[in-house]
Amino acid sequence: MAKIETDILIIGGGIAGCIAAISLIDTHRVILLDKVDTPKERIGESLAPAAQRILKELHLVNDLQSHQEQLYIQNLGMQSYWGSDQVHIVDHLRNPDGLSKSLNRKAFEEFLRKSAMARGVQCIWPTKLHRSTFEANQWHVTTKSDNHKEQHIQTKFVIDATGRQSHFARSLGIKRSHIDKLIACWVTLPNTEENKMSTITATENGWWYSAVIPQNKRVVAFQTDSDVVDRNTFKDLDSFREFAKGNTQITALLEKSKAEITFHGVVAANSTRLEQIVGQQWAALGDAAISFDPLSSQGMFNAMASAMQLKELLIASDIIHTPNSTKEAQFQKIYSQQINTIWDQYLYHKNVFYKAEMRWKESPFWKRRHTNHL
Numbered sequence: 001m002a003k004i005e006t007d008i009l010i011i012g013g014g015i016a017g018c019i020a021a022i023s024l025i026d027t028h029r030v031i032l033l034d035k036v037d038t039p040k041e042r043i044g045e046s047l048a049p050a051a052q053r054i055l056k057e058l059h060l061v062n063d064l065q066s067h068q069e070q071l072y073i074q075n076l077g078m079q080s081y082w083g084s085d086q087v088h089i090v091d092h093l094r095n096p097d098g099l100s101k102s103l104n105r106k107a108f109e110e111f112l113r114k115s116a117m118a119r120g121v122q123c124i125w126p127t128k129l130h131r132s133t134f135e136a137n138q139w140h141v142t143t144k145s146d147n148h149k150e151q152h153i154q155t156k157f158v159i160d161a162t163g164r165q166s167h168f169a170r171s172l173g174i175k176r177s178h179i180d181k182l183i184a185c186w187v188t189l190p191n192t193e194e195n196k197m198s199t200i201t202a203t204e205n206g207w208w209y210s211a212v213i214p215q216n217k218r219v220v221a222f223q224t225d226s227d228v229v230d231r232n233t234f235k236d237l238d239s240f241r242e243f244a245k246g247n248t249q250i251t252a253l254l255e256k257s258k259a260e261i262t263f264h265g266v267v268a269a270n271s272t273r274l275e276q277i278v279g280q281q282w283a284a285l286g287d288a289a290i291s292f293d294p295l296s297s298q299g300m301f302n303a304m305a306s307a308m309q310l311k312e313l314l315i316a317s318d319i320i321h322t323p324n325s326t327k328e329a330q331f332q333k334i335y336s337q338q339i340n341t342i343w344d345q346y347l348y349h350k351n352v353f354y355k356a357e358m359r360w361k362e363s364p365f366w367k368r369r370h371t372n373h374l
């Protein structure tokens with residue numbers, strides 16, 4: 001079996017994994033692997049304005065701008081019907097970081113992967129984490145591709161950036177805590193509207209989200225709890241359209257592009273966290289560490305910002321080039337504190353937002369969000 005050695009193995013080539021790889025490649029040998037050879041079509045397009053600072057720091061802005069047409073459109077802001085029938089508009093016009101970006105998510109992830117490769121990151125895909133052991137102060141990780149080809153990687157540090165599955169940490173027996181049961185069902189369709197602001201609309205059993213994405217397409221999603229709706233509600237496009245009849249604006253959008261809607265189905269959208277996010281010569285990053293409710297629109301920014309924090313800590317502590325148990329303990333303590341602070345802030349804001357909608361106090365979806373435990 002072929003064996004390669006590296007300083008840092010990053011498992012998961014999504015946004016967290018790519019940003020970590022790009023930020024660490026000047027100071028370490030980095031291998032980045034992913035189970036898919038090309039990123040999947042997925043929901044989650046709104047990139048917070050503050051992400052621009054990270055893209056600048058990594059010298060990605062010029063390249064991004066030169067491919068703007070495929071990658072993103074500028075988004076003026078968000079309108080919401082939340083707490084009342086009155087529309088509230090939050091625009092980014094005075095934001096010092098500029099406007100938010102509505103991404104072509106798949107193309108953006110491809111862009112990050114290509115940038116990582118161009119900077120010298122050794123990228124391996126498609127291949128999956130198969131097993132790992134810790135011996136003589138190194139991780140020995142075996143990956144397996146679809147054709148059962150195994151690859152052995154010996155590494156001084158592992159970053160788990162596998163998203164909500166947190167495959168590496170879970171393979172060590174670490175559990176995830178689930179705060180709620182939120183799911184999202186989503187479709188894409190051609191955009192037919194002049195108003196390109198993203199829109200959020202609260203309803204009795206959850207909330208609608210709609211946003212324009214590049215190539216003049218639109219994403220429409222409904223967020224609810226998996227135990228609030230009947231399991232057949234989001235079985236296919238017909239059942240989704242039937243369900244949408246409860247909302248006149250969404251129905252109007254769906255009707256205008258009836259023949260051209262792509263149904264993508266249901267994805268997990270709940271708030272979850274790993275019970276332990278860092279350990280001996282490994283750390284979890286992005287959704288693998290903590291995953292947010294899409295109401296926050298902060299998941300990608302958190303993945304990017306936490307990758308930069310992790311990079312800074314790894315360089316400052318130098319635990320990879322000059323291992324030392326005192327420094328390692330300090331590194332683990334600080335990284336845990338950083339992620340815990342983000343998580344506590346996130347939960348606080350999540351509570352504030354859900355408690356701002358009090359029209360359906362008795363509906364199970366809202367009632368459980370009006371308690372302090374969520």
Ligand SMILES: Cc1cc2nc3c(=O)[nH]c(=O)nc-3n(C[C@H](O)[C@H](O)[C@H](O)COP(=O)(O)OP(=O)(O)OC[C@H]3O[C@@H](n4cnc5c(N)ncnc54)[C@H](O)[C@@H]3O)c2cc1C
Binds near residue numbers: 129165
């Ligand atoms: C409905 C919904 C809407 C959202 N909307 C927004 C939004 O508007 N704005 C925003 O900022 N965020 C949004 N998010 C959140 C955002 O998508 C995530 O926070 C972000 O994808 C996290 O990036 P990541 O790199 O940590 O994980 P992921 O994007 O999940 O990447 C994980 C990578 O790991 C790979 N992988 C998984 N398992 C293995 C394995 N065993 N071996 C090898 N590779 C593996 C996967 O193929 C994938 O490429 C939304 C999320 C949902 C569910």
